[in-house]
Amino acid sequence: DIQMTQSPSSLSASVGDRVTITCRASQTVSRFLNWYQQKPGKAPKLLIYDASSLQSGVPSRFSGSGSGTDFTLTISSLQPEDFATYHCQQSYSISLTFGGGTKVEIK
Amino acid sequence: EVQLVESGGGSVQPGGSLRLSCAASGFTFSNYWMHWVRQAPGKGPVWVSRIKTDGSSTSYADSVKGRFTISRDNAKNTLYLQMNSLRAEDTAVYYCARRGAAYDAFDIWGQGTMVTVSS
Numbered sequence: 001d002i003q004m005t006q007s008p009s010s011l012s013a014s015v016g017d018r019v020t021i022t023c024r025a026s027q028t029v030s031r032f033l034n035w036y037q038q039k040p041g042k043a044p045k046l047l048i049y050d051a052s053s054l055q056s057g058v059p060s061r062f063s064g065s066g067s068g069t070d071f072t073l074t075i076s077s078l079q080p081e082d083f084a085t086y087h088c089q090q091s092y093s094i095s096l097t098f099g100g101g102t103k104v105e106i107k
Numbered sequence: 108e109v110q111l112v113e114s115g116g117g118s119v120q121p122g123g124s125l126r127l128s129c130a131a132s133g134f135t136f137s138n139y140w141m142h143w144v145r146q147a148p149g150k151g152p153v154w155v156s157r158i159k160t161d162g163s164s165t166s167y168a169d170s171v172k173g174r175f176t177i178s179r180d181n182a183k184n185t186l187y188l189q190m191n192s193l194r195a196e197d198t199a200v201y202y203c204a205r206r207g208a209a210y211d212a213f214d215i216w217g218q219g220t221m222v223t224v225s226s
Contacts, residue, residue, distance in 0.1 A: 034211075034212040036152075043204075043217065043218060049210045049212040053210070089212070091211035096157075098154070100151050
């Protein structure tokens with residue numbers, strides 16, 4: 001299976017900060033990389049698909065970039081509702097895999 | 108409203124069985140690949156299984172292969188997961204999720220159903 005490694009595992013930030021989360025794949029996943037936001041007790045919510053395409057209804061402060069093995073999720077100006085855990089997920093291989101998650105906490 | 112609603116979770120002893128259901132509404136269920144994804148307490152999501160639109164193709168994570176069976180009834184707009192020979196490590200919230208129409212990502216998720224395997 002393709003291993004997905006996210007960094008950092010957690011971070012503290014303030015409202016208005018620019019936040020960047022990294023996801024690295026153990027082998028190429030081309031651009032088949034998705035990002036999800038998850039709040040406690042809730043299902044994940046799709047933010048970004050195919051590395052950089054913004055899901056309908058998702059605020060434009062979220063953006064994704066990268067290809068091959070290295071990807072980033074950027075929140076341009078952190079809002080109170082953005083404090084959550086973020087997961088990357090590859091859909092390149094038949095066996096789909098997620099990263100370990102990045103928890104974004106209030107500083 | 109596009110919606111997925113899981114049911115069938117509960118507590119079961121090791122070696123036991125459970126059948127999860129996922130009722131779909133608000134979209135043409137038969138047009139979409141469907142998945143099961145699970146998440147153990149405090150851990151990240153883990154993909155479990157997928158099924159093609161007409162049920163003709165399925166695939167499984169190695170950890171559940173031979174024990175779990177995914178199926179669907181397009182006439183009833185319902186997805187299923189039959190889980191046999193359950194182990195403690197199968198304890199998790201189980202989500203059904205829809206694959207996007209034009210991209211390979213989970214665009215709609217259910218609320219999840221908890222499965223606890225314990226003696």
